[in-house]
Amino acid sequence: MAQISYYTEEGLQKLKDELHQMKTVERPSISQQIAEARDKGDLSENAEYDAAKEAQGLLEMKIAKLEEIIANARVVDESQLDNSKALILSKVKIKHTGNGMEMEYTLVAENEADLKAKKISVDSPIGKGLLGKKVGDIAEIQTPAGVTKFEVLEISR
Incomplete structure (x- = not known):
């Protein structure tokens, strides 16, 4: 069961802006890093590829958590x-x-x-x-x- 949180208009907008930043700027940047590392050859010994994949996993986790918070947010009147x-x-x-x-x-x-x-x-x-x-x-x-x-x-x- 998700926990409902109460926010002001500004507080909720700040969360939405942060989510937008992650999806439109950070996600494509990490995808680009993965593509560049993949182009360098053997993935089994490629530290750049491993680091980029780990960063992608962490970012996706943050995005999912923020989406859940926003979905359960209520604006206080x-x-x-x-x-x-x-x-x-x-x-x-x-x-x-x-x-x-x-x-x-x-x-x-x-x-x-x-x-x-x-x-x-x-x-x-x-x-x-x-x-x-x-x-x-x-x-x-x-x-x-x-x-x-x-x-x-x-x-x-």
């Missing part, structure tokens, strides 16, 4: 989401109850997570701990250092 709770695509402002440090993250799908852009996965410990919380709630999140408490200050889109 932000207009249908409840703004009172932290859900996927929510921008959540939290405060560490221990040191008072405030942080703001956007909850996104696993493949769209980017800590530099302050986007964390809903599958991460913090993401899981924040899901379903409302403003004023305390999220107790299990971290390697123990249980950490965060107060939800604000939820927006």
Whole structure:
């Protein structure tokens, strides 16, 4: 059973662009490398041929995996989401109850997570701990250092 993943429009388009790149640029390039190596003669002792065939196998595996991800992807309609709770695509402002440090993250799908852009996965410990919380709630999140408490200050889109 394939797992359904939720994406923003931009995140799904990025996956489709990557798949298009693999099929239209990388696949023909590897086919060309195989043809050139085949033209050099004896295939039983041809390292270039073996390397190109291995690269082709890996690329085909990546293409198949990406096609499966795209087939099971669903775009999240932000207009249908409840703004009172932290859900996927929510921008959540939290405060560490221990040191008072405030942080703001956007909850996104696993493949769209980017800590530099302050986007964390809903599958991460913090993401899981924040899901379903409302403003004023305390999220107790299990971290390697123990249980950490965060107060939800604000939820927006």
